[in-house]
Amino acid sequence: MTEQVGTIISTEDTPNSDEFHFVLQEPVKKEEFVEFDTEEGRAVARVGVVRKANMFFNNAESVSESSKQGVPLSEQFPTEDRELLIGKGTVLGVYQENGLVKRPSFPPSPGTEVYDAEKDRLADFLGLDQESGINIGEVQFEDLQAQLNLTKLMQKHVAILAQSGAGKSYLASVIMEELLDRQPEEGQIATVVIDPHGEYAGFADDEAYMDRVEVYDASDIQISLANLSARKFDQYFSNVTTPQKREIKKLLGELKSEMNKGEGVFDLEELEKRVKEAEMTKKTKQIWEDRINRMKYMNLFKRYDNPSLDRVEPGKMIVLDLSDIIGYRKKQIVVEYFASKLFKARRRGKIPPYFFLVEEAHNFAPENVSSSQAIARSTIKKIAREGRKFHASLGLISQRPVGLSTTALSQCNTHIILRVTNPNDLDRIKQSSEGITSEVIKSIPGLRVGECIVVGEAVDYPTFINVRERRSQEFDTGQELESAAKEYIEKEKQEEDDIDAFM
Numbered sequence: 001m002t003e004q005v006g007t008i009i010s011t012e013d014t015p016n017s018d019e020f021h022f023v024l025q026e027p028v029k030k031e032e033f034v035e036f037d038t039e040e041g042r043a044v045a046r047v048g049v050v051r052k053a054n055m056f057f058n059n060a061e062s063v064s065e066s067s068k069q070g071v072p073l074s075e076q077f078p079t080e081d082r083e084l085l086i087g088k089g090t091v092l093g094v095y096q097e098n099g100l101v102k103r104p105s106f107p108p109s110p111g112t113e114v115y116d117a118e119k120d121r122l123a124d125f126l127g128l129d130q131e132s133g134i135n136i137g138e139v140q141f142e143d144l145q146a147q148l149n150l151t152k153l154m155q156k157h158v159a160i161l162a163q164s165g166a167g168k169s170y171l172a173s174v175i176m177e178e179l180l181d182r183q184p185e186e187g188q189i190a191t192v193v194i195d196p197h198g199e200y201a202g203f204a205d206d207e208a209y210m211d212r213v214e215v216y217d218a219s220d221i222q223i224s225l226a227n228l229s230a231r232k233f234d235q236y237f238s239n240v241t242t243p244q245k246r247e248i249k250k251l252l253g254e255l256k257s258e259m260n261k262g263e264g265v266f267d268l269e270e271l272e273k274r275v276k277e278a279e280m281t282k283k284t285k286q287i288w289e290d291r292i293n294r295m296k297y298m299n300l301f302k303r304y305d306n307p308s309l310d311r312v313e314p315g316k317m318i319v320l321d322l323s324d325i326i327g328y329r330k331k332q333i334v335v336e337y338f339a340s341k342l343f344k345a346r347r348r349g350k351i352p353p354y355f356f357l358v359e360e361a362h363n364f365a366p367e368n369v370s371s372s373q374a375i376a377r378s379t380i381k382k383i384a385r386e387g388r389k390f391h392a393s394l395g396l397i398s399q400r401p402v403g404l405s406t407t408a409l410s411q412c413n414t415h416i417i418l419r420v421t422n423p424n425d426l427d428r429i430k431q432s433s434e435g436i437t438s439e440v441i442k443s444i445p446g447l448r449v450g451e452c453i454v455v456g457e458a459v460d461y462p463t464f465i466n467v468r469e470r471r472s473q474e475f476d477t478g479q480e481l482e483s484a485a486k487e488y489i490e491k492e493k494q495e496e497d498d499i500d501a502f503m
């Protein structure tokens, strides 16, 4: 039995089947869980607001009168002794004898003793997986590890939403650690991360993780030209007419059949040569020469894919570090290509179940941007819609939920939300997060760095969690403005000194 924290009182309209007030005898905080017995079974409830009351100050006239007379009530009566804390609780569910949880249908009696929630019951109640869940931290105000069941967290996709600096990437790193540290018997999946800022590259330098992590940066990432269909050509390099498409399709077809006959894998130069030699209208030729020049400039289309599919392994992680890629289109192409390639491979059972985590998801699956500018969006949406059937899980991270594809976001059945203050983003979260109450929405702007709320599939009730400390080394988030400014001046001065010395 846990400690008694209070007793249910009767007020004008409580207790009823959903809500109750209780006078506190031990400190209890907002959002803490409590429990008590009802006729239907043991009820679990969440504490809402906690207020103070004092009978000596109930009457405005007597308070005002005593102040006027210069003798405050506190000097006349033992007012301090009469200060009470009164909590409001919302019943979440009732545990029946058969172990099932049901909605309460009957109010508790006034006078019912209220207890701190019991740990195992609470874990069960929240739907946590204490055996082999993904441990992202501790349930707030409870001595309980927030271990989220892998299937519930990921199979139907997860979104991590918060404003800049709230701790999204930190939390993502914690999740990566959990995936990398899983044992084979717990079920391991592969992780592939789209990392626009090179924040996760540090995993490959961390002794504890380096054997399971591979980082591919701008100079490593390659797309096999021979794997590219004519349709992708069109998708990547904006609109071409159907006859123009037909021409390139023909050339690619020829090159591919020669390759299959053992001629070796062709490259961009070979394709360029074929275009030059081919009989096509001047305009078509020019279009394709122009496209091929752009492709050459991107320095991305080569003979082979890198990373190749065989690098995707259970319990391992691939980081696609896009931080050195400046071109917006090139980044989009990389994301689209690998997203669709992985998904296709997974559908054919060629790679293990995997988690595809996209940082800055609003840039790759944006809302209200034309599809020629949002090359990766349709693929991300497709995985969002169909991925769960094939165990291709999507993780979308964004500091701009408003700018993120509604379809993609609404397919994420678990939302992990950290601090957000922008009203538009809050509105979007409210609309897209199933089961989120206005009470919970109200708490979001007040969250501190590293505090999150999990709603949706992964938990049976919205749960506040303090994200745990990470075990891996942290990405250097960069220098402070002040020190960068000082360093610049130092450097300038040094150069001047050098010149003086030289003269």
Ligand SMILES: Nc1ncnc2c1ncn2[C@@H]1O[C@H](COP(=O)(O)OP(=O)(O)OP(=O)(O)O)[C@@H](O)[C@H]1O
Binding pocket: 162, 163, 164, 165, 166, 167, 168, 169, 170, 171, 399, 449, 450, 451, 466, 467, 468, 469, 474, 477
């Ligand atoms: N749970 C946590 N515990 C301790 N420190 C944290 C935690 N979460 C975040 N921080 C710190 O807060 C800072 C911002 O975190 P982070 O980079 O994860 O934010 P972000 O939401 O990804 O921001 P951005 O949108 O700019 O990418 C970092 O310095 C990080 O170390």
Ligand SMILES: [Mg+2]
Binding pocket: 168, 169, 170
């Ligand atoms: Mg970040």
